[in-house]
Amino acid sequence: MKEKIYTIPVNEAYDKDCECPLCELERKLEEEGVQYALGAAMMEPDYRIESNAKGYCRRHFSMMFAAPNKLPLALILDTHLNELRSKLKKLEKSTKSLETEHAGLFKKNSAGKASEEISEMLEKTEKSCMICEKMEHTMVRYIDVLLYMWANDDAFKEKFDKSKGVCLRHFKMLAENCTKSIKGDKAGQFLAALIKKENAELDRIQEDIHKFTLKFDYRNKDMEWGTAKDAPVRTIEKIAGYITESEE
Ligand SMILES: [Zn+2]
Numbered sequence: 164m165k166e167k168i169y170t171i172p173v174n175e176a177y178d179k180d181c182e183c184p185l186c187e188l189e190r191k192l193e194e195e196g197v198q199y200a201l202g203a204a205m206m207e208p209d210y211r212i213e214s215n216a217k218g219y220c221r222r223h224f225s226m227m228f229a230a231p232n233k234l235p236l237a238l239i240l241d242t243h244l245n246e247l248r249s250k251l252k253k254l255e256k257s258t259k260s261l262e263t264e265h266a267g268l269f270k271k272n273s274a275g276k277a278s279e280e281i282s283e284m285l286e287k288t289e290k291s292c293m294i295c296e297k298m299e300h301t302m303v304r305y306i307d308v309l310l311y312m313w314a315n316d317d318a319f320k321e322k323f324d325k326s327k328g329v330c331l332r333h334f335k336m337l338a339e340n341c342t343k344s345i346k347g348d349k350a351g352q353f354l355a356a357l358i359k360k361e362n363a364e365l366d367r368i369q370e371d372i373h374k375f376t377l378k379f380d381y382r383n384k385d386m387e388w389g390t391a392k393d394a395p396v397r398t399i400e401k402i403a404g405y406i407t408e409s410e411e
Pocket residue numbers: 183184185186187329330331332333404405
């Protein structure tokens with residue numbers, strides 16, 4: 164059997180009535196990641212060394228900025244910026260020769276090389292994020308145990324079959340990983356069941372979002388909302404995963 168630290172949260176997420184239990188898990192990991200970065204991680208020298216080098220993505224910087232106490236974030240930014248500056252200073256040194264260099268026959272690629280180096284460094288900075296990395300790592304474990312339980316645990320399979328499916332991001336992750344985590348014919352059976360479920364759930368969402376648009380026609384003002392009232396947020400969450408602005 165798979166480790167309980169992963170099976171329990173996955174099972175619990177599937178007890179919830181929601182558009183994507185994997186998003187529920189991810190949302191929790193994200194909140195914990197932000198809290199940890201601004202709290203306990205401040206006292207972890209290893210984490211600080213890594214976070215000085217890697218930093219955070221735009222989404223997670225903005226989540227950290229939303230926290231009321233700005234001091235932990237300022238300390239993180241102070242040391243991270245210092246490291247970014249030293250990397251950029253190095254690049255400044257290596258491009259110094261370009262100031263006076265003439266693009267001769269053999270040297271014509273110097274500027275091109277420097278431009279590549281700078282863009283690579285900045286791309287790495289933009290993409291690397293301590294919180295994203297940790298979340299991705301745990302989500303892969305969750306996806307693996309979900310697939311394993313679907314194939315080996317009838318009680319979980321029943322929960323999965325009764326669920327409202329997943330968002331398209333997690334649909335992709337399940338489709339990508341199912342042959343790795345499920346052995347034999349069951350992988351194909353899972354894929355067939357998954358796409359059938361997703362299509363049925365997207366039909367349901369389509370009905371809701373369409374009904375929502377119809378409510379704006381004065382002739383339909385007395386029409387019952389039914390399940391359509393929060394259709395816009397649920398449609399976005401189904402297509403793109405959970406959005407933070409919609410909370411509470
Ligand atoms: Zn999701």
